[in-house]
Amino acid sequence: MEEEKITIIEGPPPTFEAIDDGWALGLNEGPFLFDLALTRLRTFNGPALVERCFGAWNKQQTIYLHFRNDLGLEEKLPIIAARSLESDDGQVLLLWLRIDPARIEVDFESGLDLGNDDGPPEG
Numbered sequence: 001m002e003e004e005k006i007t008i009i010e011g012p013p014p015t016f017e018a019i020d021d022g023w024a025l026g027l028n029e030g031p032f033l034f035d036l037a038l039t040r041l042r043t044f045n046g047p048a049l050v051e052r053c054f055g056a057w058n059k060q061q062t063i064y065l066h067f068r069n070d071l072g073l074e075e076k077l078p079i080i081a082a083r084s085l086e087s088d089d090g091q092v093l094l095l096w097l098r099i100d101p102a103r104i105e106v107d108f109e110s111g112l113d114l115g116n117d118d119g120p121p122e123g
Helices: 022-028 046-058
Strands: 004-007 035-043 063-068 074-087 090-099
Touching: 004 046, 046 063, 046 074, 046 090
Parallel strands: 004 063
Antiparallel strands: 035 090, 063 074, 074 090
16 A cells, blocks of 8 residues: 655755644654644645645545655655645645654744853843
């Protein structure tokens, strides 16, 4: 049986964001721990892709996001949640994935002066 998948056919590789939503962190509950990340993809038919995810999950199957990385190598990551949104630029597909933590992009705009080696800033 062929695996269920959503494939990125053109454009750059997806970027992955750390998750801080309580409901999404609940997806990690179970006997095994894994890291979760969010990616946002522009699409022409987001609701149909979400339906494909639901169809796979209803059959107790895993659905994967297939894409080429920065080196052009094929990769796949399991999709654990999906949502389609309308934006001013068109449809956006939000995918929550199991991922290697080294691939998650973190926003370091915390306002801390990291050049001070004397400890945390006062205030």
